[in-house]
Amino acid sequence: MARLRMGMIGGGPGAFIGPVHRIAAELDREIELVAGVFSSDADRSRAGGEAYRIDPDRAYPSLDAMFAAEKARGDGIDFVAIVSPNHHHLPAAKAALAAGYPVLSDKPMTATFAEAKELGEIVGQAGLPYGLSYTYSGYPLVREARERVAAGAIGSVRKVVVEYPQGWLAGEASGKQAEWRVDPARSGAGGCIGDIGVHAFHLAEFITGLRVTELLADLAAVVPGRALDDDCTVLLRFDNGARGVLLASQIEVGELNGLRIRLYGETGGIVWHQERPNTLTIHTIDGRTEIVHAGGAALGPIAQAATRTPAGHPEGYLEAFANLYRDFAKQLRGEPGSLIPGIDDGLRGMAFIDTAVRASADRAGWTAFTV
Amino acid sequence: MARLRMGMIGGGPGAFIGPVHRIAAELDREIELVAGVFSSDADRSRAGGEAYRIDPDRAYPSLDAMFAAEKARGDGIDFVAIVSPNHHHLPAAKAALAAGYPVLSDKPMTATFAEAKELGEIVGQAGLPYGLSYTYSGYPLVREARERVAAGAIGSVRKVVVEYPQGWLAGEASGKQAEWRVDPARSGAGGCIGDIGVHAFHLAEFITGLRVTELLADLAAVVPGRALDDDCTVLLRFDNGARGVLLASQIEVGELNGLRIRLYGETGGIVWHQERPNTLTIHTIDGRTEIVHAGGAALGPIAQAATRTPAGHPEGYLEAFANLYRDFAKQLRGEPGSLIPGIDDGLRGMAFIDTAVRASADRAGWTAFTV
Amino acid sequence: MARLRMGMIGGGPGAFIGPVHRIAAELDREIELVAGVFSSDADRSRAGGEAYRIDPDRAYPSLDAMFAAEKARGDGIDFVAIVSPNHHHLPAAKAALAAGYPVLSDKPMTATFAEAKELGEIVGQAGLPYGLSYTYSGYPLVREARERVAAGAIGSVRKVVVEYPQGWLAGEASGKQAEWRVDPARSGAGGCIGDIGVHAFHLAEFITGLRVTELLADLAAVVPGRALDDDCTVLLRFDNGARGVLLASQIEVGELNGLRIRLYGETGGIVWHQERPNTLTIHTIDGRTEIVHAGGAALGPIAQAATRTPAGHPEGYLEAFANLYRDFAKQLRGEPGSLIPGIDDGLRGMAFIDTAVRASADRAGWTAFTV
Amino acid sequence: MARLRMGMIGGGPGAFIGPVHRIAAELDREIELVAGVFSSDADRSRAGGEAYRIDPDRAYPSLDAMFAAEKARGDGIDFVAIVSPNHHHLPAAKAALAAGYPVLSDKPMTATFAEAKELGEIVGQAGLPYGLSYTYSGYPLVREARERVAAGAIGSVRKVVVEYPQGWLAGEASGKQAEWRVDPARSGAGGCIGDIGVHAFHLAEFITGLRVTELLADLAAVVPGRALDDDCTVLLRFDNGARGVLLASQIEVGELNGLRIRLYGETGGIVWHQERPNTLTIHTIDGRTEIVHAGGAALGPIAQAATRTPAGHPEGYLEAFANLYRDFAKQLRGEPGSLIPGIDDGLRGMAFIDTAVRASADRAGWTAFTV
Structure with missing residues (x-):
């Protein structure tokens, strides 16, 4: 069975997330990076292609060039991965879908909620697969937690505490990674809320299977x-x-x-922490605490399928990311079982950012959450 | 130098916190439990006295009886410890102060903020020492954190995350400890917020040296x-x-x-967790993480004085509590250096409970915090 | 019920373990320190008495003086605690037993195995209670581990790994605590093996219920x-x-x-670590890992009885030590249920030190262990 | 720059380590799996090729077939990876070297020390690169530890404690992975000592830069x-x-x-644990403890180069393994900086297994370690 061929949009020299997508996509040998527009600057795109060691002819200066050339080949790309900053997500996805290519996009879906709705409609009309890299939903024990909650392991969920603390922007934002994230023109309306808050939001909904209906937001730009x-x-x-x-x-x-999440239900609790991703703590109301190990015998089949090594061999962020790509490959091949987030998750995420930013700006108190 | 003599109010058969106060008071042999009204029921008070192994004649059936008898002795009590449920705190403290006895009271100060203000005035007029058992401020590394923040170790504080999770009331509240805590007549207006939230509030103000000026509260009775x-x-x-x-x-x-707290300033971060109380994690903005050990060489003199064993010999809740009693003994003897919370902390705590309960009931949004 | 009255031998100014014994003895109010020979120097003994806040008349300059005076009182001491350096253990215990007093001795039993055998015979003839402070056997979860092993929770034990790492003597040994420990005249034949190795030895036998029959020892003085x-x-x-x-x-x-211990049997494993004493990890061969909490519902009655606060309130070294004193008090009162180590444990410990030192010096390879 | 082309020997259906080698080899896109003899059974080899999604024509039934066919191609393999059980290591390596191919072999080098010496000579004569997958030496923080020790961070090393506990063979050995490991015909003379003990041995020498000169071994077959x-x-x-x-x-x-290692020197200590590979604990004799994070600012350049994501994004076993392949690619290209173990490490490892097995069987006591 041949590998699926991926074209990358973004991810040129200096990018962090481009190489991560490349590794994740190829980890299981179901997908191969073969082409890309790694930068809107032709020289930088070429340099990107070299860094990825792809055929130099397939490092294109523009989306149009890539789509035209790849369509002309017998072994052209099967889908695109969009890994550029947020404000590129919509135009890149539109162009790719228009050219007939499925899209796997880095999160958040777009820079604004309005854009997201537009993209949502376009995807609906295109009828093409669309996946979104809420990476943390790829961790085996996140999926195990989701299965256990669904199976009633903690009873009806009463309380969710989800946190995503980072410290790297406590000082001045310098460097390629930091600069675009603090720039509304490139990030969209949300800073931290769009960069990482939305991951936490998705994780909470993903594991619990619940949907947020109301929120109260208090956002601030702490650094002067x-x-x-x-x-x-x-x-x-x-x-x-x-x-x-x-x-x-x-x-x-x-x-x-x-990133970490704690869920408490009527009869149990579940705790997971991204920096120690290979254990899951399960509490039950009779006072017992169990530690579940990634790769271990206590895992259900979904989590089991999401690990590649026996218990005690740490797997991490790249492997979780690869699970999303493996899911996306399933989708492209029409196979069942994909858990990769899609348009609905994307819209909900953008609605979350949008609602939180607006509600916080207005000190609006409790605000209905609708998509 | 003779030991200070303590009379206990409350703490009879089945109580959790009475024996804890007894152990804490006596741990350093600066204080001795010699008398008490362990229950308002005479038989139960006597049984309490037996359990504590005090002179049976000094297990009194009422406060009046205790004060009268103890005043008549040459070796009568020097102060009282109030360890009964919240609604007893005010009347017991009033009676003790009126009889001329300093008071160490379990938290919260009283059942309501109005009572607290009344007690605050009485204490002011009485001119007698008054201490409050915000136990967690007695931990050596809490005090170390406070010293380090004051010394600028993390720069100006920007963010405080303080949590106090428990699970023991997730089911039906049964047993002596649980029942009074869910009963407004005995607990006052606050349930969880008064039982443990106020500890978290005090800890945050104690370590940072900052004062809360505004709050937004969302309280709920989750269990039907x-x-x-x-x-x-x-x-x-x-x-x-x-x-x-x-x-x-x-x-x-x-x-x-x-109970755990994380503080982040302009140049550093500090993390402490009550269930692992003997380490303190210090982050600095240059990317370094240091672990400070209770009893270790890196401690300042205040934390050093609050430990009784070398690093690696775990000290815990009882020892932290004992530090408050040692402070109170200092105060009674007119010695400097006490860090035990007093009237001001008590008033602030009660204002916190009161404001949070009111603001939450009204869905009032941000509410000024004043004492 | 009156408290038992304790006389202390050793533990004067600068001592670490004297105050620890005092706190442990008094923690449950079953015992009271009332007298002592805190130093063989009369002035220092008096200073010790002041520090402990006992009646100045009962800080004696010699054992003879203490025994004579205390016997003459109606409220004289009921037993002695020996907390002086190792070479004092035998003469002090002999004198106390000769005077008719039960003895609780700090470990190791004596300075040499020969002395231990002598003391063992004396205790046998005296017919008086004798307890030994292998402190770590007082931890609730150590006792829980022992119960579980005995109940077959891990099947027949196959492997024991017990470690006791410290670092405080990595540099030059200076200070009162360090100096006597590196001096054969005061410590006996064993340094580290007698100071802490013997604790590890006792812990292994205590939890497993097994007895060492053979050993191979490799001891060294690493610091020049x-x-x-x-x-x-x-x-x-x-x-x-x-x-x-x-x-x-x-x-x-x-x-x-x-100090930490890992036990592995045919069907399970148990792990405990003194610096995190309030959790016990239990593995079973079907791949499950359970965390047992001190004070929690999963504890058996013996461990439950050895905790004083609910789960989540850390208890530590002093509370573990107090459990030994509580056991000793039981023994003095003729009550059942004491787990405090005694003569047999003491002899085995001394035999362990002796055998290990000899076997190592000779590079003797596997050496039979007999008492 | 083109990718290096790898042929795999072993790693067919049901293998654990084959897919691991494949992922590791390809993770950085410097190497590509293009051919293999995945089993000595032609059908199984073909099935292996399919699972890896390589060109079906390049899944060969024998080494001879692979070498012949690959040599005939313009884009033939550049080296082989040997991932079959231990008793195949020597013949496979010999054949590959004879055909002119560099070899990356799974550890241990061979089944016996005699074989290892034979292979050592062959490699010497062949003058071709030879690498050995002591995987754990690929972890960034293992390399950081090595650098720090070399730079004197803990002074002269005095003590090394290295442990490699597993539990998966506590019961009956069943399944493909377990069965060959307990079979002398396929494993060689060592069981646990050859499977994992040798990893621990290598790690100790790798980090410390020291060489073992003497050992005393006590090996047992515990399971009946x-x-x-x-x-x-x-x-x-x-x-x-x-x-x-x-x-x-x-x-x-x-x-x-x-797997975990603790090193103690005259002035410091270092602790690393494979199951929590992204932190390194550094102790200094002044009582300080520092936590070093993979991907963090405190890393030296060698460890920095061995991480692919920022601190807080867990990397694990596969990434460590990939670091070895990246090193090997450097070697193949004649670039400096490779840390992949080679012949010397292989010989030392085999000598370790051999010496330990012999010394234990004889109860030989301390035994000189020579290669």
């Missing part, structure tokens, strides 16, 4: 002179009445990438 | 049929503009007594 | 110029054929008081 | 009926006089893949 929020507190209500707290920050000095 | 809150989210603003989040819950299944 | 061992490796065989490894060191820089 | 050791204790002496303890076991129920 910053135009976008870098510290966010959002209170949540879910459709079953459960209460939630979502904390995200990029000014918490010393925090690395500390 | 409960009259008092059992799950609390409170957003905070401090007088230097810092942002805060305070989470307290008693329905988080599997959480034991998970 | 040191007369006694400061780093020990001992291989063990137990009477059921189980294999063991015992590591103890005082030159492992950064290690604090890291 | 087992022909090879499943539990190993080895005492070590290093060439600078440092003392070491190496523990490896496959019968420690509940242990997953718990």
Whole structure:
């Protein structure tokens, strides 16, 4: 069975997330990076192609060039991965879909909620697969948690605490990664809330299977002179009445990438931490605490399928990301079982950013959450 | 130098906190329990006295009886410790102060803010020492954190996340400890917020040296049929503009007594967790993480004085509590250096409970915090 | 019921373990320190008495003086606690037993195995209670582990790994605590092996219920110029054929008081670590890992009785020590249920030190262990 | 720059380590799997090729077939990776070297020390690159530890404790992975000592830069009926006089893949644990403890180069393995900086297994270690 051929949009010299997508896509040898527009600057795109060691002829200067050339080949690309900053997501996805290519996009879906709705309609009309890299939903134990909650392991969920602390923007934002994130023109209306808060939001909905119906947001730009929020507190209500707290920050000095979630139901609790992703803690109301290990015998089949090594061999961020690509490959091949987020998750994420930013600006108190 | 003699009010058969006060008071042999009104029921008071192995003649049936008898002795009590449920705190303290006895009271100060103000005035007029057992401020590394923040170790504080998760009231509240806590007549207006939220509030102010000026509260009784809150989210603003989040819950299944605090400033971060109280994590903005050990060489003199064993010999809750008693003994002897909370902390705590309960009931949004 | 009255031998100004014994003895109010010979120097003994706040008349200059005076009182001491350096243990215990007093002695039993055998016979003839402070056997979860092993939770034990790493003697030994420990005249033949290795040995036998029958020892004085061992490796065989490894060191820089034990049987494993004493990890061969919490619902009655606070309120070294004193009080009162180590444990400990020191000096290979 | 082309030997259906090698080799896109003899059974080899999604024509039934066909192609393989059980390592390597191909071999080098010496000579004569997958030396923080030790961060090393506990062979050995490991015909003379003990041995020498000169071994087959050791204790002496303890076991129920190492020198200590590979703990003799994070600012350039994501994004076993392949690619290209183990490490490892097995069988006591 041949590998699926991927064209990358973005991810040129200096990018962090481009190489991550490349590794994730290829990890299981179901997908191969063969082409790309790695930058809108032709020289930089070529340099990107070299870094990825692809055929130099397939490092294109523009989307049009890529689509035209790849269509003309017998072994042209099967889909595109969009890994450029947020404001490129919509135009790139539109162009790719118009050219008939399925899209796997880095999150968030677009720069604004309005754009997201536009893209949502376009995807609907195109009838092509669309996947979104809410990476953390690819972790085996996140999927295990989701299965266990669905199976009633903690009873009806009452409380969700999801946090995503980082500290790397506590000082001045310098460097390629930092600069676009604090620039509304490139990031969109949300700073921290769009960069990482939305991951936390998705994780909470993904694991619980619940939907947020109302929120109260308190966002701030803590570092002087910053135009976008870098510290966010959002209170949540879910459709079953459960209460939630979502904390995200990029000014918490010393925090690395500390996404973590705690779920409490009528009869149990579940705790997971991204920086120690290979264990899941399960509490039951009779006072027992169990540790579940990635790769271990206690895992259900979905989590089991999402691990590549036996328990005790740490898997991490890249492997979780690869699980999303493996899911997307399934979708492209028409196979069942994909858990990769798609348009609905994307729209909900953009609605979350939009609602939180607006509600916070107005000190609006509790605000209905609708998509 | 003779030991100070303590009379206990409350703490009879079945009580949890009475024996804890006894152990804490006596741990350093500066104080001795010699008398008490352990229950308002004479038989139960006597049984309490037996359990504590005090002179049976000094287990009194009433406060009046105790004060009269103890005053008549040459070796009568020097102060009282009030360890009964919240609604007894005011009358017991009033009676003791009127009889000329200093008071160490379990928290919260009283059942209501109005009572607290009344007591505050009485204490002021009495001119007698008054201490309050915000136990967690007695931990050596909490004090170390306070010293380091004051010394500028993390720069100006920007963000405080303080949490106090418990799970023991996730089911039906049964047993002596649980029942009074969910009963407004004995607990006062606050449930979880008064039982544990106020500890978190005090800890945040104690370590940072900042004062809350505004809050937004979202309290709920999650367990059906409960009259008092059992799950609390409170957003905070401090007088230097810092942002805060305070989470307290008693329905988080599997959480034991998970008080923890994270402070982030312009140049560093500090993390402490009550269930692992003997380490303090210090982050600095240059990317370094240091672990400070209780009893270790890196401690300042205040924390050093609050430990009794070398690093690696775990000290815990009882020792932290004992530090408050040691402070109170200092105060009674007119010695400097006491860090035990007093009237001001008590009033602020009661104002916190009161404001949070009111603001939450009204869905009032951001509410000024004044004492 | 009156408290038992304790006389202390040793523990004067500058001592670490004296105050620890005092706190532990009094923690449950079953015992009271009332007298002592805190130093063989009369002035220092008096200063010790003042520090403990006992009646100045009962801080004696010599054992003879204490025994004579206390016998003459109606409220004289009921037993003695010996907390002086190792070479005092035998003469002090002999004198106390001769005077008719039960003895609770700090470990190790004596300075040499020969002395231990002598003391063992004396105790046998005296027919008086004798307890030994292998402190770590007082931890609730150590006792829980013992109960679970006895109940077959891990099947027949196959392997024991017990370690006791410290780092405080990695540099020059200075200060009162360090100096006597590296001096053969005061410590006896063993350095690290006698100071901490013997704790590890006792813990292994205590939890497993097995007895060591053979050992291979490799002891060394790593720090130049040191007369006694400061780093020990001992291989063990137990009477059921189980294999063991015992590591103890005082030159492992950064290690604090890291006693830990791992037991593996045919069907399970148990892990405990003194620096995190309030959790016990239980593995079963079907791949499950359970965390048991001190004070939690999963504890058996013996461990439950050894905790004083609910789960989540850390208890530590002093509380574990207090459990030994509570056991000893039971013994003095003729009550059942004491788990405090006694003469047999003491003899085995001294035999362990003696055998290990000899076997190591000779590079003797596997050596039979007999008492 | 074109990718290097890899041919795999072994790793067919049901293999664990074959896919791991494939992922590791390709992770950085410097190497591509293009051919293989995945099994000595032609059908199974073909099935292996399909699973890896390589050109079906390049899944060969024998080494001879592969070498002949690949040599005939313009784009033939550049090197081979040997991932079959231990007894195949020598013949496969010999054949590959004879055909002119560099070799990256799974560890251990061969089944016996005699074979290793034979292979060592062949490699010497062939003058071709030879790499060995002591995977754990690929972890960024292992390399950081090595750099720090070399730079004197802990002073002269005095003590090494390296452990490799597993529990998966505590019961009956069933399944493809387990069966060959307990079979002397396929594993060689060592069971646990050869499967994992040798990893621990290599890690200790790799990080410290020291060489073992003497050892004392105590190996056993704990599970009844087992022909090879499943539990190993080895005492070590290093060439600078440092003392070491190496523990490896496959019968420690509940242990997953718990390789860990602690190094103590005159002025500091370093601790690393494979199951939490992204932090390194550094102790200094002044009582400080620092946590170093993979991907963080405190890393030296070598460790920095071995990470692919920012701190807080967990990397694990596959990424560590990929670092070895990246090193090997450097070597093939004649670039400097490779840290992949080679012939010398292989010989030392085989000598370790051989010496330990012999010394243990004889109860030989301390035995000189020579290669």
